[in-house]
Amino acid sequence: MKIKHFLSIATVLAAMATPFLATAADADGKLELLTPGKLSVATEGTDPPFSMRSANGQLDGLEIRVMKEVARRLHLEYVPVITKWDSILVGLQANQFDMSSAAMDITPARQKAIVFSDGWIExxxxxxxxxxxxxxxxxxxxxxxxxxxxxxxxxxxxxxxGATLKNYIDVTAAVQDLANGNIDGVINDSIGNAYLIKDMHLPLTQTPDYVSVIQKGFAFKKGKPNLVAAVNKALADMKADGTYAKLVTPIVGFDPAPKDPVRTLPQ
Incomplete structure (x- = not known):
């Protein structure tokens, strides 16, 4: 009886699991992924506190923590692709990765070329x-x-x-050049600025006013409406259940989620 009872339970569980696996596979097939089951995401790895290396050499940062959780909720393997900032848009169009999590400002000009998720940080x-x-x-x-x-x-x-611009591959190099007295200032994201000044122990500060106020979004090549919608839902759910705040607050000391997110434009 015990053997029969065990087999009956196993049969029921198998029957229950089969529809779930089929549903997951179907959903995965509709997400316009380059490799089924894997979410390949471009990131710099050199843009603290958004994307950086922890003391043990592992990728960490605001975007990394959020994207790992997005992938988990979509039942996908998170695959980071380290990419230089000025190669991200080219890489998107060339299908080198599924999306980008790099801290990219949502601007009208960029919205003409690519698709953004709902604003995930302000x-x-x-x-x-x-x-x-x-x-x-x-x-x-x-x-x-x-x-x-x-x-x-x-x-x-x-x-x-009207400034004389000096371009840098990453912001860390620009800030170090400023500390060495080679330039007069650096314009960058205020969240990143505060983190860099504190982390690098630099005798620098920020102007009290903002040059711009903007939201950032995850970026996609056009033609991936299902993937964009799935990411947007995961983001919304994370914010609603408090997971987003728990992930990012330890890094910057507050919850930078937009109160009124910029929404994805129709494709």
Whole structure:
């Protein structure tokens, strides 16, 4: 009797599991993934606190923690693809990865070329300066030597405000150059600025005003509506159940989720 009872339970469990596995496989097949079951995601790995290396060498940061949880909720294996910032958009169009989690500002110009998820974090551009700098706001940038990450919205903001721009592959290099006295300031995301100044123990500060206020979104090549929708749902659920705040607050000290997220434009 015990053997029969065990077999009956096993049969029932198998019957229950089969529809679930089929449903998961069907869902996976509709997500426009390059490799079924795997979510390949571009990230820099050198943009703290969004993407960086922890003391043990593992990838960590705001976007890494959020994307790992998104992949888990979609029952997919998270596969990070380390990519330089100025190669991300080219890589998306060339199908080198499924999406990008790099901290990319949602702008009208970019929305014409790619698709963004709903805004997942809100911040803004601020200027990193030495304590005795005469730069107090964006109005003071004209004629100043200002550093920014190449191909970023902050680089364009420097130009728009009349600064002499110096491009850098990553923000860490720009901030170090500022600390060495080679430039007058660096425009970058305010969350990233605060983290860098604290983590690198630099005698720098930020201007009190913002050069810009913007939301960031995960980026996709056009033609992946199911994947975008699935990621958006996972993000919304994470924020609603408190998981998002639990993941990111330990890094930056507060919950930077947008109160009114920019929504994905129809494809």
């Amino acid at each position: 911040s803004g551009g601020r200027i990193i300066i030495p304590p005795k700098s005469d730069i107090k706001s964006a109005k003071d940038l004209k004629g100043k030597r200002i550093g920014a990450q190449v191909s970023s919205t902050y680089a364009q903001l420097a130009i728009d405000h």
